[in-house]
Amino acid sequence: MAVMVLISICVAAVSVSLLYRSAMDSEMERLKQLVQSQARLIRAVARFDARFSREYVPGGASGATFSQIRRAFNEGKGFGKTGEFVLGRRAGNRIEFLTNLRHFTGGLAPIPLNSLAAAPMQRALNGGSGVMIGPDYRSVETIAAYEPLPELDAGLVAKVDLKDFRNPFFRASLISVGVMLVVISLGGLLLKQIETHLPAGHHGPDFLTPESGISPMERFFYQVLVMSIVAGAVIATPTVIIYNSSMEMSRSDLAEMANSQARLIGSVARFDARFSSRAHPGGAGEATLTQVRNSMAEQQGFGQSGEFVLGQLEGRKIVFLLKPRHLDHPIPPIQMHARDAEPMRRALQGATGVMTGPDYRGVEVLAAHRPVPELNLGLVAKMDVAELRGPFVDSVFITGWVAFFAVLLGVLSLKKSGVMELWAPEMEISGRKPVKGERKSQKISYTLIAFVSGLGLVILGLDIVTPLGVAGGVPFVGFILAGWWLPERRHIFILAVVASVFVVAGYFLAPAGGILWVVLTNRFYAILAIWVTALILGIAKASETAREKQADELRMLSLAVEHTPASVLITGVDGTIEYVNLKFTEVTGFDRDYAIGKTPGIIKSGETPAAVYEDLWQAITSGREWHGELLNRKKSGELYWENVAILPIISNSGEIIHFVSLQEDITKRKQAEDHLKHLANHDHLTGLPSLRLCKDRLFGAVASARRNKTMAALMFIDLDGFKAVNDTFGHETGDRLLKEVAARLTACVREVDTVARIGGDEFLIVLTDVTARSGVEKVAKSVIRAIDRPFLLRGRTAGVGASIGIALYPNHGEKPEDLLKKADEAMYRVKRRGKNSYGFATG
Numbered sequence: 001m002a003v004m005v006l007i008s009i010c011v012a013a014v015s016v017s018l019l020y021r022s023a024m025d026s027e028m029e030r031l032k033q034l035v036q037s038q039a040r041l042i043r044a045v046a047r048f049d050a051r052f053s054r055e056y057v058p059g060g061a062s063g064a065t066f067s068q069i070r071r072a073f074n075e076g077k078g079f080g081k082t083g084e085f086v087l088g089r090r091a092g093n094r095i096e097f098l099t100n101l102r103h104f105t106g107g108l109a110p111i112p113l114n115s116l117a118a119a120p121m122q123r124a125l126n127g128g129s130g131v132m133i134g135p136d137y138r139s140v141e142t143i144a145a146y147e148p149l150p151e152l153d154a155g156l157v158a159k160v161d162l163k164d165f166r167n168p169f170f171r172a173s174l175i176s177v178g179v180m181l182v183v184i185s186l187g188g189l190l191l192k193q194i195e196t197h198l199p200a201g202h203h204g205p206d207f208l209t210p211e212s213g214i215s216p217m218e219r220f221f222y223q224v225l226v227m228s229i230v231a232g233a234v235i236a237t238p239t240v241i242i243y244n245s246s247m248e249m250s251r252s253d254l255a256e257m258a259n260s261q262a263r264l265i266g267s268v269a270r271f272d273a274r275f276s277s278r279a280h281p282g283g284a285g286e287a288t289l290t291q292v293r294n295s296m297a298e299q300q301g302f303g304q305s306g307e308f309v310l311g312q313l314e315g316r317k318i319v320f321l322l323k324p325r326h327l328d329h330p331i332p333p334i335q336m337h338a339r340d341a342e343p344m345r346r347a348l349q350g351a352t353g354v355m356t357g358p359d360y361r362g363v364e365v366l367a368a369h370r371p372v373p374e375l376n377l378g379l380v381a382k383m384d385v386a387e388l389r390g391p392f393v394d395s396v397f398i399t400g401w402v403a404f405f406a407v408l409l410g411v412l413s414l415k416k417s418g419v420m421e422l423w424a425p426e427m428e429i430s431g432r433k434p435v436k437g438e439r440k441s442q443k444i445s446y447t448l449i450a451f452v453s454g455l456g457l458v459i460l461g462l463d464i465v466t467p468l469g470v471a472g473g474v475p476f477v478g479f480i481l482a483g484w485w486l487p488e489r490r491h492i493f494i495l496a497v498v499a500s501v502f503v504v505a506g507y508f509l510a511p512a513g514g515i516l517w518v519v520l521t522n523r524f525y526a527i528l529a530i531w532v533t534a535l536i537l538g539i540a541k542a543s544e545t546a547r548e549k550q551a552d553e554l555r556m557l558s559l560a561v562e563h564t565p566a567s568v569l570i571t572g573v574d575g576t577i578e579y580v581n582l583k584f585t586e587v588t589g590f591d592r593d594y595a596i597g598k599t600p601g602i603i604k605s606g607e608t609p610a611a612v613y614e615d616l617w618q619a620i621t622s623g624r625e626w627h628g629e630l631l632n633r634k635k636s637g638e639l640y641w642e643n644v645a646i647l648p649i650i651s652n653s654g655e656i657i658h659f660v661s662l663q664e665d666i667t668k669r670k671q672a673e674d675h676l677k678h679l680a681n682h683d684h685l686t687g688l689p690s691l692r693l694c695k696d697r698l699f700g701a702v703a704s705a706r707r708n709k710t711m712a713a714l715m716f717i718d719l720d721g722f723k724a725v726n727d728t729f730g731h732e733t734g735d736r737l738l739k740e741v742a743a744r745l746t747a748c749v750r751e752v753d754t755v756a757r758i759g760g761d762e763f764l765i766v767l768t769d770v771t772a773r774s775g776v777e778k779v780a781k782s783v784i785r786a787i788d789r790p791f792l793l794r795g796r797t798a799g800v801g802a803s804i805g806i807a808l809y810p811n812h813g814e815k816p817e818d819l820l821k822k823a824d825e826a827m828y829r830v831k832r833r834g835k836n837s838y839g840f841a842t843g
Contacts, residue, residue: 010406012177012234015399019242020169022391024143026246027165028131030253031145033302035158036129037295038085038260039147042069044295045268046151048287062152064271070099072260072267078102079256080249082161086137088121089154095121097137098154108137120144124155133162168245179237224407225535229528231403235396236524243392250366250388251354257381258368259352261308265292269374285375289321301325305384309360311344312377318344321377324360331360343367347378356385474526476503480533489538489545496534500527567642567663573656575599587665589635600661605633620648620659629666640667683757685735686742694756694764698816701754701768702809711770712809714816715780716823717745719761719787720801720835733793737800740793744786748779764823773808773840780804780838788836801836803827812841 045068049061069087078084084102088095094110095118101108111118113125119134124146131145136159144159268291272284292310301307307325311318318341320331334340336348342357347369359365359382367382476499483492503526561568567584571577580595588595588603595602608631619626626646633639642663649658681693689697701712719741726734738761745755745763754766765783770776787802805827807819822841830839 011231011399011403012173012238014402015235015395016169016173016238016242018395018398019238019392022395023169023242023246023249024165026388026391027143027160027249027253028145029303030250031143031158031160032131033306034253034257034260035085035145035147035156037257037302037308038158038264039149039156041261041264041292041295042149042156043151044291045069045264046149047294048291050151052287064275065152066098068267068271069264071270072264073099075263075267076259079259080160080164080252082142082164083252083256084159085260086121086157086159087154088118088125088157089152090125095125101137103138111137120146120157120159121155124148124157165249168242171241171245173238175237175241179233225531227407228403229532229535231407232524232528235399235403236528239392239396239399243389246392247366247388250383251368254366254368254381254383255354257302257308258370258379261381262370262372262379265372265377265379266374268292269372273374288375293322296322303383303387305365305387307382309344309380309382310372310377311341311348311380312375313348318348318378320344320360326361334360343369343380343382344378347371347380474522474529476526477529477533480530480537483534484537484541489541492534492538492541496530499530503527503530565664567661567665569595569600569661569663571600571659571661573658575659578658584663587634587640587663588632603632603634605631605639607631607639616646620646621656623648623650623656629670640665641670642666683742686739686757688742688746688763689754689756691756691758691764694754694758694766695816695820697754697756698766698819701766702814702816702819704769705809708769711773711811712819713765713767713770713776713779714807714809714819714823715765715767715776715783715838716805716807716820716827717763717765717783718803718827718831719763720803720831722761722800725798725800729793729796729798733796733798736793737791737798740791741787741800744789745783748782748786764820770808776806776808777838780806784836784838803830803835804838805830805841806838807841 042065046061046065049064049068051061073085073087076085082102085099086097086101087099088097090096090113091110093113095113095115096110097108113122115122117135117139118137120132120136120142123130123132125148127148127150129147131143133141133143136142136144136157141162142159143162143165144157146155146157148155265288269284269288272287296308305326308322309324309331310321312321313319313336314333316336317333318336319333324331336345338345340358340362341360343355343359343365346353346355348371350371350373352370354366354368356364356366359367364385365382366385366388367380369378369380371377372379479499479502480492480495483495486492486495503523506523562581563583564581565583567587568579568581569577569584570579577595577598577600580590580592584595585591590602612628612630616626616628625648626644628644630642630644631639632642643666644664645662647660647662648656649660651657681690682688683690698712698714704710705712722734722737725737738757741763742755742757745765749755749765749767752768754764754768756764756766758764765779767776767779783804784802787800791798791800805823805825807813807822807826809819812822813819826839826841830837833839
């Protein structure tokens with residue numbers, strides 16, 4: 001959006017400034033030509049009066065000339081909204097105005113020659129000739145052309161208010177800003193719509209990646225097209241408005257050229273009819289024509305192509321009285337009813353106005369025509385339309401290149417910033433790469449090809465045979481709309497290219513007529529409408545294509561999720577269940593209708609620590625994934641283990657909108673792990689803890705005793721006579737005896753104590769939180785009595801004894817290893833003393 005704004009501002013500023021400069025130059029040139037044409041005729045009249053009219057009026061020759069000028073200027077009330085001619089002369093050190101002033105009904109008193117006001121008149125009276133922007137007699141800023149009249153010691157000024165000239169540009173600038181804002185807004189909406197078909201930041205698993213309806217390369221094309229359309233609209237709007245205003249100014253200036261010349265010629269003709277009929281050999285009419293010819297002979301027309309044409313009617317033919325600017329020979333007479341020289345024909349018919357049409361050369365001109373009834377003549381002031389259009393064509397050409405480079409820089413800036421990747425690979429959808437050539441497999445029906453082709457040719461035919469074309473080519477928008485039924489978006493843009501070619505072809509092939517700039521403007525806007533329609537239609541088709549693809553992907557994803565071997569559960573942000581798959585109902589026993597609307601608390605067992613759930617919620621509510629194991633409960637009450645992954649689903653705006661939980665039943669695996677863990681830490685025969693686990697329990701007992709300021713005791717037990725039982729009755733009977741021994745030992749201690757088998761016929765007992773040595777002795781005696789009782793094994797009686805070595809913490813050591821060593825030594829001392837007894841460690 002920012003890039004489009006910068007491009008629009010740049011293009012609009014360049015366009016308006018170039019057009020303003022061109023229009024200002026053109027207006028200055030036309031005012032200069034206007035005042036010079038009047039000055040030439042006035043000087044010719046002054047020279048004629050100096051020769052022939054000195055004796056006929058008071059004031060002599062100059063009085064005669066001034067009387068004719070005043071009469072001519074006073075007949076008109078200026079031109080345009082503020083334009084007027086001002087005639088002045090030096091009166092001592094003051095400027096005296098000789099004609100009625102448009103903005104002062106009562107006349108204006110002479111003003112000082114060195115006053116800040118009337119700067120153009122000051123320059124004219126000082127012999128200067130040119131155009132300037134400066135204050136007039138009202139001290140209002142004007143565009144003024146000034147010319148000296150040395151024969152009369154006077155000056156002539158033609159001027160318009162600068163504000164009057166600038167108003168169209170202010171209006172064009174305001175409209176351009178409005179159009180720019182509207183076009184940028186629409187362009188922004190189009191680009192935003194394009195962005196919706198592009199994958200945003202990826203949050204969640206791969207199968208939740210959004211469908212891309214527009215490829216990165218196509219996105220690049222759309223962005224360039226949007227920026228080009230915006231630039232084109234920004235160029236076209238001020239150009240059309242200012243061109244229209246400039247043409248109106250040209251019409252007004254040419255009309256004033258013709259009117260002022262005709263008024264002055266008429267005033268001179270009336271004067272000559274009264275005073276010069278005898279003074280000039282050819283009579284009054286010839287006297288006037290002589291003065292007109294002399295004025296025209298001073299300069300060949302005005303501007304590059306402008307000229308005055310004077311004609312009269314002789315019979316049914318138009319005869320031209322002045323030497324033409326563009327021919328080396330006189331203009332031959334033409335028939336009154338001929339198509340050429342239409343402005344002169346209208347002037348001779350008494351019409352006054354401005355028109356566009358062919359002149360005597362057949363060249364299109366802007367011509368102001370007016371009759372001169374005093375001489376039965378017609379007067380035409382004309383300029384080639386190509387000259388008037390030239391500055392605008394140049395400015396549009398320059399602005400077009402500026403727009404091109406602005407769009408190019410905009411594209412490069414987007415590319416550099418990473419917003420636009422031109423050559424990014426196609427998106428992978430649900431792990432499936434697009435198949436090369438897949439798009440080309442779509443075919444267009446021949447019926448549709450015939451319909452679209454026929455529609456385009458029909459519109460082109462109507463465009464060619466209809467005057468001014470069919471609404472300037474706009475019906476080709478319907479031709480573009482037919483592209484909706486074509487299978488691919490590129491077909492729409494192919495139709496847009498074809499329609500643009502048809503619009504241009506229609507311009508050249510359609511019958512001529514109308515105002516050229518209006519026709520060209522209509523054609524330009526038709527092409528603009530074609531591409532805007534193609535762009536909007538392409539994006540709409542991309543949206544439709546994306547929806548179809550996403551629907552297919554969602555159907556495939558739905559089937560995959562529904563039949564996946566893992567339980568899938570989707571909740572809202574508040575934890576309410578919105579979806580469960582078939583596997584969830586199979587594992588938990590809760591059917592779908594019951595689960596939806598509840599919370600995952602329905603499968604909570606209460607056996608999982610609260611800290612686990614706190615860590616879970618902290619992770620997923622901060623947008624992170626959580627993985628862990630939970631002990632849950634089925635509808636039947638059975639506990640089961642699940643490996644759980646919970647993923648937050650985040651919208652493009654960064655807001656969490658759903659949670660997805662993927663759950664795998666791992667109960668059997670956990671049971672297998674527990675079994676392996678039990679085997680690693682327990683004796684496989686008796687089920688008692690192994691030496692490793694016993695050491696861990698001893699470590700815990702020592703730590704507890706240290707903490708509670710009590711004692712811990714370790715008993716090392718070795719069976720007496722076990723080898724004889726094993727040799728006499730066999731290993732199987734020996735194993736049975738060991739199991740019975742384990743049971744009797746376990747019965748002799750508390751639940752908090754530990755009985756372990758460390759190998760063969762050796763056992764350990766760990767007593768926790770012992771308060772007195774006597775308590776340990778009591779347990780030792782209980783063990784000896786329990787072991788001393790006969791063992792009945794499959795009808796056979798066997799007997800064994802127990803030798804017990806005892807080590808106390810902290811009396812006999814601080815570390816579990818020290819206690820184990822001391823208990824072992826005490827047990828061997830008991831063996832040496834006679835067995836089947838107990839003894840404490842020493843030292």
